[in-house]
């Protein structure tokens with residue numbers, strides 16, 4: 001486990017602080033190869049010829065073990081349902097049908113980063129929100145977001161390299177801090193991204209988390225204009241700071257709080273499109289775009305029902321970020337095609353296994369109904 005690096009934010013020296021955040025992020029997954037090699041083509045993903053999607057997923061399994069039927073990353077999660085109301089403001093930006101005024105149905109999944117399906121909820125664990133919008137013309141839009149303002153890795157190779165560096169020593173069960181130091185020394189962009197991530201205060205729960213696309217995409221409108229964008233889901237529930245000092249005993253406290261909140265009333269987020277300007281990097285998710293970039297609120301997401309991964313249809317979805325409707329296109333970010341290829345590999349493996357029960361059982365979700 002990566003918590004070996006965890007020290008309190010107040011007491012930790014800066015270097016270990018970076019390690020701590022990074023170690024937690026390592027649970028998101030990754031892959032490196034040392035050999036400087038020629039490039040190969042795998043399912044749309046240009047990579048070094050020894051870093052295949054299968055090798056990447058092997059890396060997750062080496063670090064986290066194999067948990068039958070579970071996602072190899074973001075293994076702990078829960079299904080959610082609701083709808084998205086578009087206000088029409090997105091029509092000038094993208095011809096995607098979702099931006100025409102009206103309502104579309106949504107299925108999604110909240111998750112925690114990492115390959116352990118039974119990991120204890122922690123205030124600073126990476127929180128994920130994956131959504132599938134079903135458009136009236138039959139198209140789908142899938143997006144998997146996290147609550148970090150930037151992603152710590154610029155390339156799939158860097159992610160993998162860090163994943164392998166986070167692997168516990170079989171003799172001690174602990175990570176080797178030296179390997180992380182080595183990784184950081186050769187990845188200043190990760191050090192920079194972790195500073196940005198640490199600068200953002202953690203919220204108390206899933207309900208008041210902001211979720212970020214992190215990767216850039218392109219919007220194409222009906223006139224054929226193409227613009228670079230990122231998107232964020234900002235909560236309409238009030239911000240409350242995470243209490244890092246006292247972690248509740250309940251190992252599912254983040255999920256149980258979410259269940260109770262949704263039973264009380266639907267939860268809502270605003271979908272905001274951030275418009276990039278020339279010079280804003282579209283191929284580097286570690287770099288934030290300037291705060292003054294134009295932001296367009298294009299609608300409201302309402303989530304009003306939760307379901308255990310044991311029964312939710314979201315369990316059998318692959319939230320591949322390249323499932324996009326006409327009007328939304330990938331950017332030149334190298335993470336996107338890598339994600340698509342690796343998610344597919346993870347999906348294929350878990351779909352062929354008998355899934356074990358989830359940490360959040362159907363009876364937990366029914367409590368308080």
Ligand code: HEM
Pocket residue numbers: 028029030056070071072073074077109110111127128129130144145146151155156159212213214215285317318319335338339342343344346347350
């Ligand atoms: C090269 C980069 C990345 C790799 C290799 C990777 C790997 C994975 C894998 C293997 C899964 C499980 C897929 C499945 O079995 O369905 C996953 C899920 C997920 N990833 Fe990534 N990931 C990457 C980047 C990102 C980024 C940039 C974000 C967010 C901005 C992200 C957010 C998520 C979320 C939210 C899930 C859970 C989706 C669900 O609930 O099904 N990942 N990732």
